[in-house]
Amino acid sequence: MTENENMVVEQQAPPEQGKKNRMANFKAGFKEWGRKQIVNLKRRPSNIALVFFVITSLVYMIAYSTVAEMLYGGRENPVIEWSALCSFVVFLFSILILVLYLQAFPKRKKPNVVMLVLVGLFAAVMIAMDIICYLELQDVFAAATRPLTPEYYASENIFLAHIVLVALSSAVLACTPLIKMGLMKINTRKEVESTVSEMSGPLELEDAD
Numbered sequence: 113m114t115e116n117e118n119m120v121v122e123q124q125a126p127p128e129q130g131k132k133n134r135m136a137n138f139k140a141g142f143k144e145w146g147r148k149q150i151v152n153l154k155r156r157p158s159n160i161a162l163v164f165f166v167i168t169s170l171v172y173m174i175a176y177s178t179v180a181e182m183l184y185g186g187r188e189n190p191v192i193e194w195s196a197l198c199s200f201v202v203f204l205f206s207i208l209i210l211v212l213y214l215q216a217f218p219k220r221k222k223p224n225v226v227m228l229v230l231v232g233l234f235a236a237v238m239i240a241m242d243i244i245c246y247l248e249l250q251d252v253f254a255a256a257t258r259p260l261t262p263e264y265y266a267s268e269n270i271f272l273a274h275i276v277l278v279a280l281s282s283a284v285l286a287c288t289p290l291i292k293m294g295l296m297k298i299n300t301r302k303e304v305e306s307t308v309s310e311m312s313g314p315l316e317l318e319d320a321d
Contacts, residue, residue: 150300157292158217164281165213169206171277175270176203179245182263186252195248198241202274209234235282239275246271 176199183196209231216227249268252260284291 150295150298154292154295154298154300156217156219157288157295158223158285160291161281161285161288162210162213162217164277164284165210168274168277168281169210172206172270172274173203175266175274178263179267179270182261182267185261185263189252192248192252195245198244202238202241202245205234205238209238231285232282235278238278242271242275242278246275 179199183192183199186192187196212227212231212234216224216231218224246268249264249271252264
């Protein structure tokens with residue numbers, strides 16, 4: 113091997129070091145994603161209650177087929193008087209309340225008080241309708257002379273679950289100012305290393321001639 117020949121040595125990181133680097137990058141990316149989500153919530157804390165209302169509406173609309181089967185099977189039952197109408201109103205309001213909520217919190221504008229009042233009113237009406245359906249279903253259980261289909265018992269759980277979800281969503285909406293105060297206390301500032309802090313040693317100043 114002559115003196116003019118150059119030797120290039122490729123240094124490869126061990127597999128363990130590569131795994132650690134990938135894990136560190138994943139953690140850093142996940143942390144940055146979480147920071148951005150908190151920043152977005154600071155700007156629009158009303159999105160938290162919106163998520164609760166969306167989940168509540170989806171749960172009821174998906175489970176409405178079971179309620180409809182129960183009402184269709186008991187359509188000749190004299191005890192069931194208002195459940196069909198009340199359940200349909202709840203289904204309709206589950207969609208309209210989301211529209212009202214989006215109108216209540218427009219982007220870059222102050223909350224619309226009228227729409228907020230309508231959201232609260234719709235939530236109260238849905239809870240009242242669910243209670244009517246639940247009470248009529250209890251009368252069906254009391255007056256039953258033969259075994260009922262599983263849809264009756266499933267509908268009972270659906271009404272109770274929907275009452276709880278609507279009440280919980282309304283409570284989260286009412287606590288939005290408190291939630292915003294808590295979010296503002298979270299430090300989401302991105303740390304940027306200053307070039308001044310990296311400088312070491314005294315600064316030499318030269319006098320101009």
